[in-house]
Amino acid sequence: MVLTIVGLGLSDERDITVKGLEEVKNANFVYLEAYTAVLGVGPQKLEEFFGKKILEADRTLVEQGSDEMLERALTSNVAFLVVGDPFCATTHADLYLRARKKNVTVKVIHNASIMNAIGACGLQLYRFGETVSIPFFEESWRPDSFYEKIKKNKDAGFHTLCLLDIKTKEQTVENMMRGRQIYEPPRFMSVQTAIRQLLEIEDKRGGNVCLRDAKAFGVARIGAASQQITSGTLEELLSVDFGSPLHSLVICAPTLHEVETEFFDLFHAKGETAPAS
Amino acid sequence: MVLTIVGLGLSDERDITVKGLEEVKNANFVYLEAYTAVLGVGPQKLEEFFGKKILEADRTLVEQGSDEMLERALTSNVAFLVVGDPFCATTHADLYLRARKKNVTVKVIHNASIMNAIGACGLQLYRFGETVSIPFFEESWRPDSFYEKIKKNKDAGFHTLCLLDIKTKEQTVENMMRGRQIYEPPRFMSVQTAIRQLLEIEDKRGGNVCLRDAKAFGVARIGAASQQITSGTLEELLSVDFGSPLHSLVICAPTLHEVETEFFDLFHAKGETAPAS
Numbered sequence: 307m308v309l310t311i312v313g314l315g316l317s318d319e320r321d322i323t324v325k326g327l328e329e330v331k332n333a334n335f336v337y338l339e340a341y342t343a344v345l346g347v348g349p350q351k352l353e354e355f356f357g358k359k360i361l362e363a364d365r366t367l368v369e370q371g372s373d374e375m376l377e378r379a380l381t382s383n384v385a386f387l388v389v390g391d392p393f394c395a396t397t398h399a400d401l402y403l404r405a406r407k408k409n410v411t412v413k414v415i416h417n418a419s420i421m422n423a424i425g426a427c428g429l430q431l432y433r434f435g436e437t438v439s440i441p442f443f444e445e446s447w448r449p450d451s452f453y454e455k456i457k458k459n460k461d462a463g464f465h466t467l468c469l470l471d472i473k474t475k476e477q478t479v480e481n482m483m484r485g486r487q488i489y490e491p492p493r494f495m496s497v498q499t500a501i502r503q504l505l506e507i508e509d510k511r512g513g514n515v516c517l518r519d520a521k522a523f524g525v526a527r528i529g530a531a532s533q534q535i536t537s538g539t540l541e542e543l544l545s546v547d548f549g550s551p552l553h554s555l556v557i558c559a560p561t562l563h564e565v566e567t568e569f570f571d572l573f574h575a576k577g578e579t580a581p582a583s
Numbered sequence: 584m585v586l587t588i589v590g591l592g593l594s595d596e597r598d599i600t601v602k603g604l605e606e607v608k609n610a611n612f613v614y615l616e617a618y619t620a621v622l623g624v625g626p627q628k629l630e631e632f633f634g635k636k637i638l639e640a641d642r643t644l645v646e647q648g649s650d651e652m653l654e655r656a657l658t659s660n661v662a663f664l665v666v667g668d669p670f671c672a673t674t675h676a677d678l679y680l681r682a683r684k685k686n687v688t689v690k691v692i693h694n695a696s697i698m699n700a701i702g703a704c705g706l707q708l709y710r711f712g713e714t715v716s717i718p719f720f721e722e723s724w725r726p727d728s729f730y731e732k733i734k735k736n737k738d739a740g741f742h743t744l745c746l747l748d749i750k751t752k753e754q755t756v757e758n759m760m761r762g763r764q765i766y767e768p769p770r771f772m773s774v775q776t777a778i779r780q781l782l783e784i785e786d787k788r789g790g791n792v793c794l795r796d797a798k799a800f801g802v803a804r805i806g807a808a809s810q811q812i813t814s815g816t817l818e819e820l821l822s823v824d825f826g827s828p829l830h831s832l833v834i835c836a837p838t839l840h841e842v843e844t845e846f847f848d849l850f851h852a853k854g855e856t857a858p859a860s
Contacts, residue, residue, distance in 0.1 A: 313695065315693065318602075319601075320601040321600050321693075322600060323601075324599055324600070324604060325598055327601060391699050392702075393699075393702025393703055393705075393708065394699060396842060399702070399705055399842055399846070400842055402705075403845050403846070414703055416592065416598075416695035416703070416805070418695055418699070419699050422668050422671060422696050422699040423668065423670070425670025425698075426670055426691055431698050432698075432713055432716075433713060435712055435713065435741065436710060436739075436741060437709035462735055462739055464712065464713060528693070529693050565673060565676055565677055568680050569680070572680070
């Protein structure tokens, strides 16, 4: 009789909160949203740990076909699992509104998301400006609106968290046109690709926003035992291999505070790994 | 042999993650930092739930006297519990650095903090600018640097999260001078007090930053069953009782996106309560 949106946190099945786990155990139906972000473990691992069957919810289900899920929540307990925190993606805020409109009772179990866990790099969270998303450049589609946003943050003295593109369950144009349910392998943007795209735009626009000597932090698999945090100039980070996904990038504000500078030095391009758990 | 900084999340003993709980169970010593934020439950409740004795760490211990804790972490497992996420307060980043300098292995267990859970009000997290702290005004100390920061965010089209002052274990000047270990009862700033202070500064400075008709969200006890989220103008929110702590305030960007407007209307000054858990 309730839809509980449960944040799973960042890395694996044990990042769920005790409260969230209780909600999952009490649920009659458990859905997993797995297209805006992914954990380091697959749905099977979650099923084993929760002792529950998990229904995978793709973009189509969440954005258009969630009626079945919301109907069920009127008469039974439904848990909707999302990576990170329930409200970090706009699409979940939208689901929340649709549920309320259908008179579904909605509960929310919060958890860590990259939006706050990025603090692990040592930059002070309160000094971050607008978060930007960097999409994969395609042959004929190279959007660069994030460049202006990074500039705006920089001018205001803010850091910028850059979320890097994830493509899960994408179709080729041909397969889409022909209505074939064939999907490409998932792709996750690396720190290196993000920097290459930023430098390409910098070269084109020349706004001195993302110069090769700009300070930045590359992070990978935050919250996992294999977590990696490395600082350096964009030029330096171009040659750092951050390994498997998910990656994020932070472009630093023009000046760093004292403690921030200490963290920058601690994690400076030595492939330093900050163990998480 | 390791210092694990464990985020407790926002509300009660069951907001800890499964991973965090395992670390607490494995710890030889468990410290609780309880002066930058507080849960809705006291240390006793945590002790019962964890089945562990908890040592309370006040500001003095964390900022100056943490040597004992760090020494212990060289030869045994120490869990350092913090409300919210480990890196949301500068003081914990500083502790992390001091631990690393002493060659203490440090692990971090992330959790929700107000910095990301504020998304529960429906404003999009990526559109928040710099976070500000509003301190209690005293007779002769009425700092207003947060006013300029809210202005800067507003000019850039960002929302501003205002963290409201907490006074735990404060001494009167007289008791401090006389070296008496007598502490005042804890004080937590309410949404109403924060707004009164903001309007006072607006009246004084006249920068059109926090006018009475500015849109805002007051939130209280985010993540708790008694969570309250109410939107309105600053004028409207002045007459809303948000109940027991902790409270936070969001000053909205000059324009709201479509989904944000829907949330503003949903929570608009009807004392609407968004059930959490």
